Amino acid sequence: MEIRNIAIIAHVDHGKTRLTDALLQQTGMAAAGVSMDSNDLEQERGITIYSKNASIFYKDTKINIVDTPGHADFGSEVERILRSIDSVLLVVDAQEGPMPQTKFVLKKSLESGLKPIVVINKIDKPAARPEWVQEAVLELFMDLGASEEQLNFVTVFTNAKQGIAKIKLTDESNNLAPLLETILREAPAASSPESAVKPLRFQPFNLAYDNFLGRLAIGRIYEGSIKPDMSVQVKKPTGETQ
Missing domain, CATH: 3.40.50.300 (P-loop containing nucleotide triphosphate hydrolases)
Incomplete structure (x- = not known):
């Protein structure tokens, strides 16, 4: 899609x-x-x-x-x-x-x-x-x-x-x-099939909170893909990851 x-x-x-x-x-x-x-x-x-x-x-x-x-x-x-x-x-x-x-x-x-x-x-x-x-x-x-x-x-x-x-x-x-x-x-398409196979690169642009889901980060996937239960690293402004 x-x-x-x-x-x-x-x-x-x-x-x-x-x-x-x-x-x-x-x-x-x-x-x-x-x-x-x-x-x-x-x-x-x-x-x-x-x-x-x-x-x-x-x-x-x-x-x-x-x-x-x-x-x-x-x-x-x-x-x-x-x-x-x-x-x-x-x-x-x-x-x-x-x-x-x-x-x-x-x-x-x-x-x-x-x-x-x-x-x-x-x-x-x-x-x-x-x-x-x-x-x-x-x-x-x-x-x-x-x-x-x-x-x-x-x-x-x-x-x-x-x-x-x-x-x-x-x-x-x-x-x-x-x-x-x-x-x-x-409007240009958001991504190409080539970018989907690269490592995940995701940038949040909005934060929200849901009483059932907890903290939410809404953003843009520039490269790669993300799936439920997938572990990801969060890079802080200091360069540290967690």
């Missing part, structure tokens, strides 16, 4: 968590009303504070999604996540266009050598201006020194609230299939 590792990045309130929730629901991985923002403080403030990860399955491909914070106060969380994925969905509000945090997360993505997929969301807004936003995003790419390949980005128009995606604004659509197809086509 092929794997895609992507992060969803955006300015605060541009709809990335709602888009993630819609992807989970349409692929049968979550029930309606379930949100990635499950932390009490996140629910209270209405913003993502901690990065969340989830997996969906589409056409025999596993897509690992990391929903990142959109507020500038949690920028370090975004930087940490970008080192563990292969592509990003840059979500931009169809009315507001690029905002300060859009510039920050895009700059970090481009510096990491990632080629973003641009998602212009909230196209249902009465004052939406998606064509203008698309041009504004292109100008931001150029201002940030994007490479020729990065400038050749794909744009998908969405209404995450209704779970709709379109490649062209005139297209008819009633689901997010156009976005999922774009992810499969544009």
Whole structure:
């Protein structure tokens, strides 16, 4: 099974968590009303504070999604996540266009050598201006020194609230299939068969705790593979292993 590792990045309130929730629901991985923002403080403030990860399955491909914070106060969380994925969905509000945090997360993505997929969301807004936003995003790419390949980005128009995606604004659509197809086509595969036979190299990017499982380390396998009951060595910053 092929794997895609992507992060969803955006300015605060541009709809990335709602888009993630819609992807989970349409692929049968979550029930309606379930949100990635499950932390009490996140629910209270209405913003993502901690990065969340989830997996969906589409056409025999596993897509690992990391929903990142959109507020500038949690920028370090975004930087940490970008080192563990292969592509990003840059979500931009169809009315507001690029905002300060859009510039920050895009700059970090481009510096990491990632080629973003641009998602212009909230196209249902009465004052939406998606064509203008698309041009504004292109100008931001150029201002940030994007490479020729990065400038050749794909744009998908969405209404995450209704779970709709379109490649062209005139297209008819009633689901997010156009976005999922774009992810499969544009995001690079996570690993090759050659790397799977190498010694395990795994880097955690998120820690969690489960009342039944105990401590959890969620991360990226760069080389090798891991199986249940397998013994591994943990390398500390000092170089020691345990």
